[in-house]
Amino acid sequence: IKPQPIDTFDIENWFRRCPYGKVGDRLGVKETHYRWGHWAKNGLTKAGKQAWKFVATNNEIAYLDHPPSLINANRSRNINGWIKRPSIFLHKRFIRIWLEITEVRVERVQEITEDDAIKEGIIPKWKDGIPIRHDGSGGICREAFARLWDSLDAKRGYGWEVNPWVFVLEFKQI
Template structure:
C-alpha cells in the first residue's frame, strides 16, 4: 500500500495561552490532537464492525518491502497509522517525524502597524497585558499569520492511541503546571474546591476537558488521538534555516 503522506511538511498548530507559556517555559514537549476518523471506506462504502474482527486499532504502514513508486525505487518510510480491523480502512495522522509546526497564538498588532506586515512586532497575549504601545484587541490564534509566529516545533515522534492510555510521564510532558511539591494544577472547578491533584494524569484530564469537552471529545469519551512529541525552537519557522 502506498503511503499517501510521507513528505515532511510545514503546518500550523493552535495553542491556548497557558500552553504557549508551557512551551516557552520548556515544560511542554507533547501535544495530543483528536483523530477525526473516516465514516466511509476508501471505496466509499460504510464503516461497519464485525464482532469477530473488531474496529479501529493503532498500527503501522510502509517500512521494509514497501515502496512509493511502481518501479520500487523509492522506499516508503514506516509510519504510525490507525486502521479498521473489519474494513481495512487506513488513515495516517496529520503529523509525521520531521514536520515543522509553526505555533499560532492569540496576538495583536500595534495600531500603527495594522496595514504594514511585520514592520512592528505583534503583542503576544500569552505574555500578559502590554505595558506600553497602542495594541488592537486580541486576535484569535486562528488568525495569526505565519510571519508573526515566534515558536516552531520540530516533530520527533508520532503515536496513535486512545486518550486514556496516557501515562504519568506523558501527562507531565503535556505541560501541566506543578507546584514544586508533587502536586499538579486542576484546570476545572472540582468538588470541594480542589485546586491540585497528586496524580499528573488527573491534572491532564482536567486540562484536556477544559479545552475539548465542549467539542464532544471529553476525557470520558476516550477518543482516538495523535500524540505528537517535538522539540521547541524560539524563532519563526522561516528563520530556522537562516539560523
C-alpha cells in the same frame, strides 16, 4: 481520531493518516500579540450592529513577554495604536517559535503518563510542599488532564471513560 479504529489491527495504518503532520514537518506556534494599527468600520453584522475590522498600518509587532507601553483598545475612533490581537491572526512571518515533529503515534487517551500530562500543559498543584492528589489513582497531573479532556470532549462522545484512540505527536523546538 475520526472514525475510531475498530481494533488494534487498524492502528498500524492510522499514524500514516495523521492530519496534524508527519515526522519532519515544521509547525509554527502562533502567539497572542500586539499590532500597530486601528479599528475601521466594516459594514453591519447580520444583527444590524456596527462591524469592525482591524487594519495594520505597518509591520510593527510586540509580544506578550514585551508588551508595548501604550495600548489602544478604543474602536470608536480611527486612530493608530498598539492593539492586542489573538494568536489566530499572527502572520507566519512574525512566528518566533518553530517546532519539528519528531514522532507520530496512536494510543488510547488513558495511556497518558504523568510526564505526558505535564508536557500537555497541566501544572501540578502543591500544598505545604506536598502534591495534592485527588483520589489516589494515577498522578495528580494525569487526573487533571482527565478532567480537562472530559470538559472538552465528553459531550462529543469521546470522554475519558470511553478511552478513545488519539494521535500523539512529539516535538522538538528548532
